[in-house]
Amino acid sequence: MAGRTPITDEQKEMYFRMMEEIQAVDFVLVELNLYLDTHPDDQQAVQQYNEYVQRSAALKNRFQSMFGPLYGFGNSYSASPFSWKEAPWPWQV
């Protein structure tokens, strides 16, 4: 996993585009999660949830290979030197 801070306009545009895709997919997961907390027997919603788990993971793998880890504490792989600092903090972009 390489990962680097988005610097050029092109990189920034890519960062925001990919980030928004992740935010959109993860929003579906938040909504389904809360819904399923009170409607655990809705099989169709469970199936949709699992589909979006897969989509989210694929988008995040791609994002992280370009901009660095989205997660610390062992939930993402790191390049060497430790690349957790590479992707900007969310309030900085």
Next chain:
Amino acid sequence: MWVYEKKLQYPVRVNQCDPRMAKFLMEQYGGADGELAAALRYLNQRYTLPDRVIGIVNDIGTEELAHLEMIATMVYKLTKDATAEQMMEAGLGDHYADHDKALFFHNAAGHPFTAEYFQAKGDPIADLYEDVAAEEKARATYQWLINMTDDPDLQDGLQFLREREVVHSQRFREAVEILKEERDRKKFF
């Protein structure tokens, strides 16, 4: 244990330096019906709730932490380029004297955050009704905040947060109905 994600739940964009609006937004940072109070209320109540509703309270409490980060990002972006003079003009002179541009948990009027803003009653119905009320109050606050800015990007972020309050309120109402149903069912054993 929580897992931190290096992303906001929803994009936060602001068009200009506006410390005056930042001051108002602090109502949702360290105010009675703000995101910190919401997160702490739910994450504290969950320990003594019935199993059937712990999940929804735990998960909404977790989402509130993401909303807290969005509000903080708005306040940070609206103040980061402000001069001392602009902070004073915006009514943030008192804040600046104590904190510079650092964030602090107080409401729009400068009152520091207190745990007295929320309750844990040990009675699931009482707790969940408080949670419904908290969401409705936060929804109203977001509407007042939207009314006070003409920045369409900021309005967009605030509208997202307002909608989340509506969804949370509905989920908490369902949790109340689930508990009532269980209670009534037990009567016939």
